[in-house]
Amino acid sequence: MDVIVLLIGLSLTWVLGAMLVALLVAPGPALAAGRGAWIAGTGGYVGAFLVTLWMRALSALHVPFGIASIALPLLVVLGALTFVVWRRSSTRLGAAWSSAWAALLGAGLPRWQRFAWLALLAWLALRFGLLFAEVWLRPVYPWDAWIQWATKSRVWYEMRSLVPFARPEAWFAANGAYFYDASPDYPATVPLLQTWASILLGRWDDALMNVVWWGLGVSFVLAAYGALRGFGLAPLPALTGAWLVGSLPLGGVHIALAGYADLPMASYYALAAVATLRWLEHRSAGNAVVALLLLVACPTIKTPGIVWVLTIAPAIAVALLPRYGMRTLVTLLVATAIALAVLAQTNPIVLGYRLHLDFDPAWAALFESFFMLGNWNLLWYAVIVVAVVGRRQWLSPALLPMTAIVGAGLAFLFFVFGFTNARAWVADQTTINRATLHLAPLIGLWAVLVFTAWATRSPAAAPTPPATAAEPA
């Protein structure tokens, strides 16, 4: 029974987010150009973040965490959202379901494409089925998960409140009012998601509470498919792209060995970037709100989320100032170079990282990690190929904003691991891959889009089947 409540509760969170996104994004047929998949996938992330915001509010109001205090108000909101969406929708529910089912079965695709479509879906189902078994069975396993994340969720679940964690001096001074773990300053969103799952279960179970990671993984593949369809890809290429970014081996490990914040960081960041790009394209207030929600979530997941959010700024600058796009980028690059030169002469410490310039990247370890080991499949080979062959496409007005984000993200990673004492984590193959994971899904989407743009513009290109109402969404 408790497991059923867990699954229903998490589904409620998911549907709540999906209804909000459905309300916010531009009205239209639910299945047009991946709209339904984008709503469902992004909805999972928005819903999860909303529930943590509500838990923060409850804690500030000194209302103890409980199913009633958390879920009932959300249910009311969900009811209201559902009503509004239903009133606005031009599609009847029954028709929408049958369209969705037909789309899932690949109706309307040519025969070989339909075969590939179903095979890919089956393959994804196998992957996520195996991952579900791992998440379901294994108690919190990896190191940081039990020294700095699940520590908080355990305390917050048992205390039914967001009791503070503090550094040693403050902890001693508080005489029991504060708690302590290895990283007391870390943000609350991830442990709150575990706390929410534990409250739904009605008991502490550090295996089952991590089913949230699995849900985020599934949501991300849906959202990635919806995003690629929204960017103009046909159903099969879009599903292939979603599978590529959803099958990064290290991402799979972070679902199976759930408990780290890196996968949520990566997926929230990628979706925030895509949502921002959608807003830049459509300029609708609803898309802006979705983007804003996802952007705000980033720093509440991991502290570097602040920097990841900043990497989206160049895209906004490029898109809002189209006449000066390239000039803006070049200016930013020069400004960055000057900032680096200034840092070479100083010794500041930001977010715990010593930012003194001391350029000495661990190239060999970096090469091994990206190209030889099993962390990324062929992602970085693809990025290089795409960057070379699609150089005109990634500088085109359509893709320049996304390129700006990816470039800024790569520059951030290169800066941290090339110039700071964090390079030691490259050499021992620890943090380098987890930090890279933050950018990897987005750069995967970028590579798919640039390659598609290049392939469809080359003279001998096979035409991409246009999206029609008869095709899968």
Next chain:
Amino acid sequence: MLAFAVALLVCVLGYLAMAVPASWFPSASRVGFAASDLAMSRGTAAVEGTEFVVTATDDAGMALVVVNANLRSIDYPVIEWLARDVPADAEVRVIWRTDYAPAKTSSAPAEVAYGRVLPVDLSRHPDWMGRVTGLGLAIRAPLAQPIRIRGAEAKPMGAAGVLAERFREWTAFEGWSGSSINTLSGGSDVQELPLPALLFAAVALASLALAGVARWRPRWYEASPAWTFAGLFVLAWFVLDARWVANLARQVPLTAGQYAGKDWRERHLAAEDGPLFAFVERARGVLPAPPARIFVLADAHYLRGRAAYHLYPYNVYYEPYRNATPPADRLVPGDWIFVYQRRGVQYDRAQQMLRWDGGVTVPAELKLVDKGGALFRVK
């Protein structure tokens, strides 16, 4: 698909041309030496099951494992010692004697990667001649933990042998470990020819070849080079993904065997730190209701962190990154001290006094004691 297969074959043949040390088709077959065949010439070791466990070096910091052999050197160009947990900074040499120069002990350096000794190609070594009568492994290093040796293998390393080795590396099971969350090797820890590199080389070669055909002989191949590359790339990605999924499919039954059908407590008792969890559960029976303050002491930071984790929602304090005791002057009566496998902590039962590093004493009452663990209440 055919182009990809041909390109893959070309890449593999190119690799074999570089990797096969002697004959492509040798007549000899592999010779193995089990742990029970090994002996210790310098240092201390014992056979534990199928492993020869080296626990200490001699006074000069050297461990020397030897085994009698009877091999024609020309048939066996490669020697591999199946050792693990070898320190990364260890100086390791493969040594041997031959009937050609019976009084001479020859040696060649061996590399260590991920705690393992890499195979050594001796085919071009001037002393690798005649009949080999004895093999050895010399390790010079401070041993923080025992080195485990499953044995040694003398390998003919023909083309089939090399390919079989690579295939074994690519398909080796990579179970979850503490480092899995940070990095994946994609098969065995050490890989002579990483599969991603091979597959991408084949994709690139096939794509370039087909692009060339499409450019200069368009009637032979009419498809778009771009989409050809995309198709081959997806195929190569699928191979890597299938390897990952197959590995996961091998992991799931192991996880299920360890945890399935158990409730939360039973799962933790079945976990790697089950004895610690069991002791924490006993301590809970003695402790007052949360949130009392508990200070955790253990030598290993893994055990300190795990003990603290299991003790929440008690108000736990511990040093995550260094093995240190809490400041005694900050302890107050009613605090609790949880000690697990921590050297240097003594308890005077008569005086009801706890003593630890630096001769610091804390008045405390022993509330629970068990194998390696104790729980005290500060008075």
